[in-house]
Amino acid sequence: xxxxFYITTAIDYTNGAPHLGHAYEKIITDVIARAHRGxxxxxxxxxxxxxxxxxxxxxxxxxxxxPQAYCDKLAEQWRAFVQAxxxxxxxxxxxxxxxHQKVVQALLEKLHAQGDIYKAPYEGWYSARxxxxxxxxxxxxxxxxxxxxxxxxxxxxxNWYFRMSEYQQWLIEYIEATPTFVYPDYRRNEVLGFLxxxxxxxxxxxxxxxxxxxxxxxxxxxxxxxxxxxxxxxNYFSVPASLGDPVACDVLGASAPAxxxxxxxxxxxxxxxxxxxxxxxxxxxxIMLKAAGAPLPKQILAHGWxxxxxxxxxxxxxxVVDPLAVIAEWGLDAFRYYVVRxxxxxxxxxxxxxxxxxxxTSELANGLGNLVNRSISMLNKYRxxxxxxCHSELExxxxxxxxxxxNCLRQRRLQAALSGIxxxxxxxxxxxxxxxxxxxxxxxxxSGRLDQVLYNLVETCRVLAVLLNPFIPNTSERIYAxxxxxxxxxxxxxxxxxxxxxxHTVGAPIPLFPRKDLxxxx
RNA sequence: GCCAGCGUAGCUCAGCGGUAGAGCAGGGGACUCAUAAGCCCUUGGUCGGAGGUUCGAUUCCUCCCGCUGGCACCA
Numbered sequence: 001x002x003x004x005f006y007i008t009t010a011i012d013y014t015n016g017a018p019h020l021g022h023a024y025e026k027i028i029t030d031v032i033a034r035a036h037r038g039x040x041x042x043x044x045x046x047x048x049x050x051x052x053x054x055x056x057x058x059x060x061x062x063x064x065x066x067p068q069a070y071c072d073k074l075a076e077q078w079r080a081f082v083q084a085x086x087x088x089x090x091x092x093x094x095x096x097x098x099x100h101q102k103v104v105q106a107l108l109e110k111l112h113a114q115g116d117i118y119k120a121p122y123e124g125w126y127s128a129r130x131x132x133x134x135x136x137x138x139x140x141x142x143x144x145x146x147x148x149x150x151x152x153x154x155x156x157x158x159n160w161y162f163r164m165s166e167y168q169q170w171l172i173e174y175i176e177a178t179p180t181f182v183y184p185d186y187r188r189n190e191v192l193g194f195l196x197x198x199x200x201x202x203x204x205x206x207x208x209x210x211x212x213x214x215x216x217x218x219x220x221x222x223x224x225x226x227x228x229x230x231x232x233x234x235n236y237f238s239v240p241a242s243l244g245d246p247v248a249c250d251v252l253g254a255s256a257p258a259x260x261x262x263x264x265x266x267x268x269x270x271x272x273x274x275x276x277x278x279x280x281x282x283x284x285x286x287i288m289l290k291a292a293g294a295p296l297p298k299q300i301l302a303h304g305w306x307x308x309x310x311x312x313x314x315x316x317x318x319x320v321v322d323p324l325a326v327i328a329e330w331g332l333d334a335f336r337y338y339v340v341r342x343x344x345x346x347x348x349x350x351x352x353x354x355x356x357x358x359x360x361t362s363e364l365a366n367g368l369g370n371l372v373n374r375s376i377s378m379l380n381k382y383r384x385x386x387x388x389x390c391h392s393e394l395e396x397x398x399x400x401x402x403x404x405x406x407n408c409l410r411q412r413r414l415q416a417a418l419s420g421i422x423x424x425x426x427x428x429x430x431x432x433x434x435x436x437x438x439x440x441x442x443x444x445x446x447s448g449r450l451d452q453v454l455y456n457l458v459e460t461c462r463v464l465a466v467l468l469n470p471f472i473p474n475t476s477e478r479i480y481a482x483x484x485x486x487x488x489x490x491x492x493x494x495x496x497x498x499x500x501x502x503x504h505t506v507g508a509p510i511p512l513f514p515r516k517d518l519x520x521x522x
Numbered sequence: 523g524c525c526a527g528c529g530u531a532g533c534u535c536a537g538c539g540g541u542a543g544a545g546c547a548g549g550g551g552a553c554u555c556a557u558a559a560g561c562c563c564u565u566g567g568u569c570g571g572a573g574g575u576u577c578g579a580u581u582c583c584u585c586c587c588g589c590u591g592g593c594a595c596c597a
Contacts, residue, residue, distance in 0.1 A: 203597095
């Protein structure tokens with residue numbers, strides 16, 4: 001079976017409700033996934049939840065629930081969130097699922113057996129109240145501790161460590177030899193910068209059961225559970241393995257959880273993540289995989305964070321953006337459009353309600369919406385909705401846009417891709433004024449010319465529907481529906497000029513993005 | 523502090539050796555198919571500051587000022 005295009009988001013930690021940042025990551029991943037499906041790739045898109053750890057355990061306790069019951073409840077909320085965003089994920093992983101836990105344990109066994117995991121004591125300052133060790137940073141200058149820590153005592157604890165340090169030089173060389181491994185470039189430079197300037201410590205991967213029960217048991221030591229990153233990162237690998245991916249199963253050998261006859265997924269093509277967890281994905285994860293003898297993912301794509309009105313979003317100040325509220329008011333596609341159009345993948349974004357309104361009005365309503373509306377309207381008015389003979393006056397513009405948008409999508413430059421689409425929209429709006437079909441319609445001798453103009457307009461609208469499909473799939477389908485075209489706007493090959501056939505009858509125009517800012521005239 | 527990057531029209535940014543461009547916002551105009559949308563024209567800048575290299579610098583170099591990001595795991 002040929003290798004599928006395998007793309008993931010980070011898995012979200014279930015100690016709170018989903019917010020704009022989560023929505024953004026899922027949407028940009030969805031755009032790339034949909035684009036590749038359109039290009040003809042068989043895509044596997046994975047998202048999901050990270051459900052273990054102390055904070056989940058505590059949150060569950062606070063609500064009087066067992067951890068699993070608490071996670072189940074939140075998982076429903078998160079699944080609904082993903083669905084509300086129109087995300088086309090193929091699977092949804094939860095780290096409490098047995099299929100995941102088995103693979104984590106198999107991986108731990110393998111690394112333990114080959115000597116990459118060892119037990120060692122750690123001594124440090126421990127706060128019993130916070131159930132955590134403290135570092136010098138948390139200590140005041142006079143050596144005292146903040147009262148929130150309660151009594152702080154010196155404690156020695158044994159734990160399991162993953163031998164990362166020996167792979168440091170290998171990783172530096174790998175990243176230098178693989179320029180596309182971390183994107184954008186400046187993030188890659190950051191990773192290389194600190195890899196060259198610090199010595200990696202081995203990674204502590206366990207917690208004693210007495211202190212943390214909500215985790216995956218360490219298979220070779222029943223007194224311990226696996227801790228955070230080793231568990232969370234493995235989700236990308238555990239799902240393919242559990243589905244019987246040949247490469248993943250081969251890595252696990254006899255402990256593989258399934259017959260190696262499943263879809264070919266590993267290695268992942270893209271891990272989409274936030275910049276805050278770059279280190280884990282660009283350092284720990286490659287080393288874990290290298291140690292396990294697994295091929296590395298092709299690319300780590302690190303996106304920025306969203307601000308609101310130039311400031312960090314925080315619940316305490318109340319300057320948060322609730323994706324579901326925006327979607328309820330403006331529609332899903334307006335939301336998807338804004339977050340992708342506002343910034344390229346990499347830098348931080350700044351959400352402003354005014355900017356959102358402006359893009360909605362000028363780009364979606366007045367630009368795209370009005371073009372589709374006036375085009376279909378004129379075809380109805382002047383030709384009873386019947387498509388005239390093919391004509392290619394706007395074809396070169398459409399072809400150029402298709403090429404540019406595809407290039408941008410393959411380079412993950414989603415903002416530039418949308419700009420390219422809007423170039424075509426603007427071209428078509430200019431074309432209406434240049435050719436003035438409404439004047440041609442008044443002169444019977446210009447009937448042939450009017451046919452040509454109308455064909456170019458409605459066909460451009462159809463091509464636009466295909467171009468827009470990865471970004472705003474609902475709108476794409478609505479354009480196809482108004483044109484009464486039955487084929488699939490999600491297939492990229494339908495960008496080819498000439499899809500509308502002469503004699504076909506289109507439907508009635510319905511505004512795609514109604515303006516909301518106009519006060520009715522008295 | 524160290525490393526990297528940025529500072530260009532009111533706003534968001536492009537340009538990166540021959541004295542500046544786009545989109546939006548602002549101003550004017552012609553039209554009417556359309557969600558009073560669209561189209562055309564147009565006002566805005568001594569390209570952060572000071573030196574240097576060069577026939578010539580926004581574009582290269584140095585310094586200064588301002589801003590941003592990174593400097594891990596924090597068992």
